[in-house]
Amino acid sequence: MAESDKVFAGSIPKFYDTLMVPLIFQAYADDMAARVAAFSPKSVLETAAGSGVVTRALAPRLGADARYVVTDLNQPMLDYAAGRQGADSRIQWQQADALHLPFENASFDVVCCQFGAMFFPDRVAGYAEARRVLKPGGRFVFNVWDRIEENAFADEVTQAVAVVFPQDPPRFLARTPHGYHDTAVIRRDLSQAGFSDIKIETRAEVSRAPSARDVATAYCQGTPLRNEIESRDAGFLQLATDRSAQMIASRHGEGSVEGRIQAHVIVAAG
Incomplete structure (x- = not known):
């Protein structure tokens, strides 16, 4: 993974939240919030929280006395x-590295992480940290994108x-967001981190946008x-966006567009 793969700064957070969240993240955030809330946790740690889509979905589902610590690198x-x-x-909002969590052992009922594990430089270490801060019987709930070929818009933008x-x-999308999709590898990494009860569900959703231009942007x-x-070449950003919009429109039509997205949802314990 390139160092630039981890940089979400400048104008990226706003574009990410206003465009990427409704495009691909909201449905999986709602799913994760429902899964976490079903455990009735009193204490939750969210890592790699990004622009807060899971936080906004989960907070209303937690009890009035819950403790919810939200972190991002x-x-x-x-x-x-x-x-x-x-x-x-x-x-509680706190900057934190998921591989070096600044919390005591057995501090949380649930640790959750939406589409963040792909960015961990050492996933086994990140999973071991999640396990360390979980209370006995606690759950680690996270998701990762499936291979890029199962995610139409990401694949088409990469081609364009x-x-x-x-x-x-540029191979960022294939290399990092969609680069950690092998469920056998995910199970192996979780087992090496000490988890014994591992459930993986592959979920397909539909990504929708008002236009191909919105997706490309x-x-x-x-x-x-x-x-x-x-x-x-900084001067080519608009050209890359234009070419991506043209390819998406050629595949999905003018006006509003729809494309397949797919991810793995994992619940680990033990």
């Missing part, structure tokens, strides 16, 4: 999420941007793919 994203959430005395930079195609300007494009 990227302070700009955490600041954005806190600003969106509004006042809630149950929520490769045409703009044929000598050095979301991916090219609301994710670290933007960093990759601008590192090659």
Whole structure:
């Protein structure tokens, strides 16, 4: 993983939240919030919270006396999420590295993480940290994207941007968000971290947007793919967005568009 894959700064948080969240993240956030709330936890730790889509879905489902600690490695994203959430005395916002959590052993009933594990430099270490801070009987709930070929828009944007930079195609989407999709590897990593009860469900959803342009802007300007494009030639950001919009429109039509998305949802304990 390139160092730029972890940088969510500048204008990325706003584009990410206003475009990417409704495009691909909201349905899985609602699913995760329902799963976590079903355990009736008194204490929840969220890692890699991003712009706070899970936080906004989960907080209303928790009890009035619940403790909810929301963390992210990227302070700009955490600041954005806190600003969106509004006042809630149950929520503590804290910058934290999921591989080095600043919490005592056995502190939480549930640890949850939406589409963050793919960014962990050492996933076994990240999972071991989640297990360390879980109370006996606690659950680690997280999700990861399936392979890029099962996610239409991400695949099409990657193809389109490769045409703009044929000598050095930006591969952020395939390399990182969609680079950790093998369920056998996920099980192995969780087992090495000490988890024994591992359930994996593959869920397909439909991604919708008002236009192909919205999809292209979301991916090219609301994710670290933007960093990759601008590192090659900042003047080509709009061209990459335009080419992506054209490819998506050619595959899905003019006007509103729909595309398949697919992810693995994991609940681990033990």
